[in-house]
Amino acid sequence: MAAFEQFEIQPYQSCYAREVSELFHLCVHSINHARYSSAQLAAWSAAPRSAKHWDLRLSRSKAWVVLAKGALATSAMCIGFINIETHFSQQGYLDSLYIHPDYQRKGLGECAYLVVEDWAKAQGYSRLSLDASYLSKGLFNQMGFTQVQASYQQKRGQIIRGFYMIKEI
Template sequence: MVSLRFSIGQTVTPPNTIEIVPYQSKYAREVSELFHICVHNIKHERYPPPLLDAWSQAPRSAKHWHLRLSRSQAWIILVTDATSFTKICVGFINVETDFHHRGDIDSLYIHPDWQRQGLGELAYCHLESWARLQGYSSLSVDASYLSKGLFTKMGFTQVQRSYQQKLGQVLPSFYMIKKC
């Protein structure tokens, strides 16, 4: 264990470091597993088990995620463990770039063990900064019940309710927009 000594008898473990890096194919398997873990760790009355199973029956192939993230602008959130110095993929975010001067946020997932620590906000701020540099006039998202609060906090406004049908289940969401 790496420790720093500040005064007699006091030891402090250095904090984990957080990086947001552009997506690379080497992260595809981790993203696939992370997505599935995130979905199946949802504990919310609006997301019963059959709905979670429709959302993610099993981890999708690395190829699926690589193709999906390669067609967009995507970033991976890495945490370097302070004791082992290993980098762990704890989240990802991506924005579809096929729309003229408007980006549609496709995914934002943070591992359950790392949620509520500001990583979603950090990832979003990174994406928004990139979008402004690209000259995007607005960003949109279909936010879940779980992410709606984050996007509201970040300045998004709900336009309408939206729904996606998958394997006989209806996944509700909120279509939201923010001007850049």
């Protein structure tokens, strides 16, 4: 487990959009898993998207950033983000959870998810849903999600398989 006093989870602000963009691209291209080809990873994220893209995407939902602080960084550094849809037909859909590869498997993804779940309960949501990747499916199983069906995303001519999961809260 990480020393959590060195990390902070706070609501997303536009000033983190550039870091989120770079972090997303880094996370995707750090994947080393037999189920993902280099063509699929390139389709998933060909290059970092604009800060404007990420700001619009995260501002349309409820989002948080995970920051490294203190001795780990000279200033608060964005090492993760998570967001949940609030205004679309899939209200309660967990859209993104990404943690910097150097900080994965330290409990930060779980902590970020628990912030979202607490917020969702306070809003009166009764269910959360998501499309998990091969890499994140285990985490979401541990957090109480169950697989409903296989899911597929098509990106730039590539099919990326996932798992549609739900959790009653």
